[in-house]
Amino acid sequence: MRLIVQYLGPIQVKLDKKEEEINVDQGLSLFSLLRYLSESYGDWFGNEVLENNEKHLREGVLVTVNGIASGQIGGLEAKLKEGDIVTILPFFAGGG
Amino acid sequence: MVRHKFVTVDPDKCVGCRICEYVCSQEKDKVFNPTKSRIRVVRIYPTVNASMTCRLCEDAPCVVACPRKALEQSKENGVILVNKDKCNGCGWCIEACDFGAIVLDPSKKVVAMCDLCQGNPKCVEWCPEEALELTSRDLLSQKARLGAVKKLVEASKTQS
Amino acid sequence: MQAYTGKILHVDLTTGRSKIQTFDDAFAKMYIGGTGFGIKTLLDNQKPGIDPFDPENPLIYALGAVCNTMVPCGASKFGVFAKSPASNLLGEAYSTGQWGAELRSAGYDILVIRGKAAKPKYIWIDDESMQLMDASHLWGKTAWETEETIRKDLGDEYVRVSGIGQAGENLSRIACLINDHFRAAGRTGLGAVMGSKNLKAVAVRGTYDTCVADVPKLQEFCKDLYERARGPKTSKYRTLGTAANVLAMNKQGALPTRNFQAAMFEGAEKISGEYLNERYVTKIEGCSACPMRCEHIAVVREGPFTGATARIEYEPTMAFGSNCGVDRMDAIIKSVELCDMYGLDAISAGMIIAFGMECFERGLITTQDTGGLDLRFGNAEAMVEMVRKMAFRQDIGKVLADGVRPASKAIGKGSEAFALEIKGVELTGYDIRGLKTAALGYAVSRRGADHQRHGSYGPDMDGRVDRFKAEKSRGKIVVGDEDNYAIFDSIILCKFSRGIWNGYDEIAKIYTMVTGIPYTGEEMRKTGERINNLARIYNIREGLTRSDDTVPPRVMNDPIPSGVSKGSRVTQEDLDILLDGYYEARGWTPEGVPKSEKLKELDLEGYESILAGKRK
Numbered sequence A: 001m002r003l004i005v006q007y008l009g010p011i012q013v014k015l016d017k018k019e020e021e022i023n024v025d026q027g028l029s030l031f032s033l034l035r036y037l038s039e040s041y042g043d044w045f046g047n048e049v050l051e052n053n054e055k056h057l058r059e060g061v062l063v064t065v066n067g068i069a070s071g072q073i074g075g076l077e078a079k080l081k082e083g084d085i086v087t088i089l090p091f092f093a094g095g096g
Numbered sequence B: 001m002v003r004h005k006f007v008t009v010d011p012d013k014c015v016g017c018r019i020c021e022y023v024c025s026q027e028k029d030k031v032f033n034p035t036k037s038r039i040r041v042v043r044i045y046p047t048v049n050a051s052m053t054c055r056l057c058e059d060a061p062c063v064v065a066c067p068r069k070a071l072e073q074s075k076e077n078g079v080i081l082v083n084k085d086k087c088n089g090c091g092w093c094i095e096a097c098d099f100g101a102i103v104l105d106p107s108k109k110v111v112a113m114c115d116l117c118q119g120n121p122k123c124v125e126w127c128p129e130e131a132l133e134l135t136s137r138d139l140l141s142q143k144a145r146l147g148a149v150k151k152l153v154e155a156s157k158t159q160s
Numbered sequence C: 001m002q003a004y005t006g007k008i009l010h011v012d013l014t015t016g017r018s019k020i021q022t023f024d025d026a027f028a029k030m031y032i033g034g035t036g037f038g039i040k041t042l043l044d045n046q047k048p049g050i051d052p053f054d055p056e057n058p059l060i061y062a063l064g065a066v067c068n069t070m071v072p073c074g075a076s077k078f079g080v081f082a083k084s085p086a087s088n089l090l091g092e093a094y095s096t097g098q099w100g101a102e103l104r105s106a107g108y109d110i111l112v113i114r115g116k117a118a119k120p121k122y123i124w125i126d127d128e129s130m131q132l133m134d135a136s137h138l139w140g141k142t143a144w145e146t147e148e149t150i151r152k153d154l155g156d157e158y159v160r161v162s163g164i165g166q167a168g169e170n171l172s173r174i175a176c177l178i179n180d181h182f183r184a185a186g187r188t189g190l191g192a193v194m195g196s197k198n199l200k201a202v203a204v205r206g207t208y209d210t211c212v213a214d215v216p217k218l219q220e221f222c223k224d225l226y227e228r229a230r231g232p233k234t235s236k237y238r239t240l241g242t243a244a245n246v247l248a249m250n251k252q253g254a255l256p257t258r259n260f261q262a263a264m265f266e267g268a269e270k271i272s273g274e275y276l277n278e279r280y281v282t283k284i285e286g287c288s289a290c291p292m293r294c295e296h297i298a299v300v301r302e303g304p305f306t307g308a309t310a311r312i313e314y315e316p317t318m319a320f321g322s323n324c325g326v327d328r329m330d331a332i333i334k335s336v337e338l339c340d341m342y343g344l345d346a347i348s349a350g351m352i353i354a355f356g357m358e359c360f361e362r363g364l365i366t367t368q369d370t371g372g373l374d375l376r377f378g379n380a381e382a383m384v385e386m387v388r389k390m391a392f393r394q395d396i397g398k399v400l401a402d403g404v405r406p407a408s409k410a411i412g413k414g415s416e417a418f419a420l421e422i423k424g425v426e427l428t429g430y431d432i433r434g435l436k437t438a439a440l441g442y443a444v445s446r447r448g449a450d451h452q453r454h455g456s457y458g459p460d461m462d463g464r465v466d467r468f469k470a471e472k473s474r475g476k477i478v479v480g481d482e483d484n485y486a487i488f489d490s491i492i493l494c495k496f497s498r499g500i501w502n503g504y505d506e507i508a509k510i511y512t513m514v515t516g517i518p519y520t521g522e523e524m525r526k527t528g529e530r531i532n533n534l535a536r537i538y539n540i541r542e543g544l545t546r547s548d549d550t551v552p553p554r555v556m557n558d559p560i561p562s563g564v565s566k567g568s569r570v571t572q573e574d575l576d577i578l579l580d581g582y583y584e585a586r587g588w589t590p591e592g593v594p595k596s597e598k599l600k601e602l603d604l605e606g607y608e609s610i611l612a613g614k615r616k
Helices: A009-015 A030-041 A043-049 B019-029 B061-065 B092-096 B122-126 B137-159 C025-031 C034-045 C099-105 C143-154 C187-196 C215-229 C232-238 C242-251 C273-279 C314-320 C329-342 C346-361 C380-391 C404-411 C436-444 C457-461 C474-491 C495-500 C503-515 C521-541 C553-557 C572-586 C596-601 C605-612
Strands: A002-007 A019-023 A061-065 A085-090 B005-009 B040-044 B048-052 B071-073 B080-082 B132-136 C007-012 C017-022 C059-063 C078-083 C090-095 C110-114 C121-126 C129-134 C160-163 C177-179 C183-185 C199-205 C281-285 C295-299 C309-311
Touching: A002 A009, A002 A030, A009 A043, A009 A085, A009 C232, A009 C242, A009 C273, A030 A043, A030 A061, A043 A061, A085 C242, B005 B048, B019 B040, B019 B122, B061 B071, B061 B092, B122 B132, B132 B137, C007 C129, C025 C034, C025 C521, C034 C059, C034 C078, C034 C090, C034 C110, C034 C474, C034 C521, C059 C099, C059 C187, C078 C099, C078 C183, C078 C187, C090 C177, C090 C187, C090 C521, C099 C160, C099 C199, C110 C199, C121 C143, C143 C160, C143 C177, C143 C199, C143 C329, C177 C187, C187 C199, C215 C232, C215 C495, C215 C503, C232 C242, C232 C495, C242 C273, C242 C314, C273 C295, C273 C329, C295 C329, C309 C329, C314 C329, C314 C346, C329 C346, C329 C380, C346 C380, C346 C404, C436 C457, C436 C474, C436 C572, C474 C495, C474 C503, C474 C521, C474 C572, C503 C521, C521 C605, C596 C605
Parallel strands: A002 A085, C007 C110, C121 C199
Antiparallel strands: A002 A019, A061 A085, B005 B132, B040 B048, B071 B080, C007 C017, C059 C078, C059 C110, C078 C090, C090 C183, C121 C129, C160 C177, C160 C199, C177 C183, C281 C295, C295 C309
């Protein structure tokens, strides 16, 4: 299935890419998608997004699917569907 | 003397956080007191930060200036040694030092300067930016030479 | 007790005299420092109900417990407290840099300033001695010129200065206190309190030791903490900085845009953290004993604002950027620079100008009022000019300089409908219409609209809760967040470092290593709760009721028009559900008054008499 993956923050800077369309297996989970991207780009990607490469987002990283935070759609176990837009954003509180 | 190591700063890396001041006074005087630290941060707005400490000068002017011959430069490692019985806190050495590296402890009334913490400077150990380095003039000039040549090589690559 | 000096300096500007009061372990244990010390001192030293510009309104500086030690991210933090001229309730603001550590080196943990000088003065504290120095040659100078001149006058480049610019002299209710060039005790108008006393600055120099209780344990723990502070939990602050939030908030439909008319900004890319770092940031500096270092110093190198230099974070980028419809980073940097120089709260200034822009576009004010400025959303030059006009109270700047609440009253014509303030304090960078837990945090925040007393946008943003829904259970979340942050604001630890601390237990541990005062994690939590209740007692005494815990009309009536948060708003029903849940979780009555059992539980029965008449 086709998915659109969007990158913000340090990942965007490192990949020099804001968005891309990828093709993956039907019904892939969010976690599996992140692992797939980590395999494509290198360990640093996994370390940036996941806590010790476990099924747990690193603090300060948000992942949304069609704008909704992963926590609200069943976490990293959530199954993706055709045309979903997955966004990986740095998020941290405070600031001025 | 060219091989004697001292603590120097890279102003591009220094962020003026003053952790060096805290660990120095803690190590040497067992208290947190930046005014007793033998390494001091200078910040000039908006973006200049650098910490300064004793550079183990050749023919150290502080030693020459002292009217009571209370200062002596170690031949072994170039560190300035203070004879606490002779020093009366007059401060001539402080004026003679080009780097403001000598402090006068108000409670002890004698001067103090960096003694490299027995060869393992605490400031270097703790600096979070790795802006401080224990190095010698010899090694610094090596680094500069290598850096200059590398830059030339890079520049010629882009030209051709 | 160690580390603390145990001394409070009271200065009376009317008589020119000062006196020293001491405090003991018991006081330290109850209130810790920073916000605990500040609110307690204010409550006990200010006559109820006075006007914030009354000479008897005490201006209080209170240091964190771990000030002037190597505890990471805590060496120089301090809080400033007084009755706020913006809210007529609790005024509090925090700053860092180098000033705090210097006050402790000079022998004091708390400074209380009362009265009013006959002519402009500055306070000069030099190793415990206090002098009132002539400041007539400083009056009319910017905050930066003031610091520079004081150092020259005193012949000492290491003197630290906290002072006001022209905005504070002009009693702008959003005036702030600037120290160490780029740092500000920004919100709630405390700069105006200083100005109202004919006081220009507090200059400090100290050479005393700060000793801690357990040196080897502290060093060992700090080694570990410093590692953590350089690790992944703080990487965002050390790389792109908080401005990286711009695009994240935009994606989530939570970025205040054009006076909260929308929650997404089409120019977000050009004011993003990525853009800022690529083109403008020259250096990242740090505060005392900070292994993280996060101050992104940005410099403008071309265009009409060449040379503008300021430390840039997310909030002022939002306030002068998306919220004013301005997509020019150079104008944002210039505006922040002017705020630093003139001593204006950058968040409030940007928010107020956005309000002014909406008034202008609706024809409620004209070029007659703006001194010829075409004050529309997106007009970067007009925005920068308006900062100046506010600092000097020129044209409509005269009315805007005091905040959106008085400005909307003065302008009238229905402008209250789009005045974004709570308790007289302008909102900050989160569109709470689509962040219901945060909305609760903002509604009840003790110093007015604020994200820093709770940080409860966290559970909304990361999906722990459904951010579009109002539930009673959010009350408990906000209470937990508020109590946690009250401890951070007392020790004082930089909130950017909160990721490196593993709960109250570790904070209690380091507190004991530094001060020698035994403390458990649970006791810390309870102290956080105590401080929030103390603040509530103060606010109730000064006239606060449940109706003040609210959200602005736009948040209640105008849904977010588009994007992922489309249709969201906080209804009265939502608000009631959220408040009921919060008051219940706090152990307060349905009107938001702490119950007497709660006071007893927190050793605050002494204040029962203040509250007894307020409970229905």
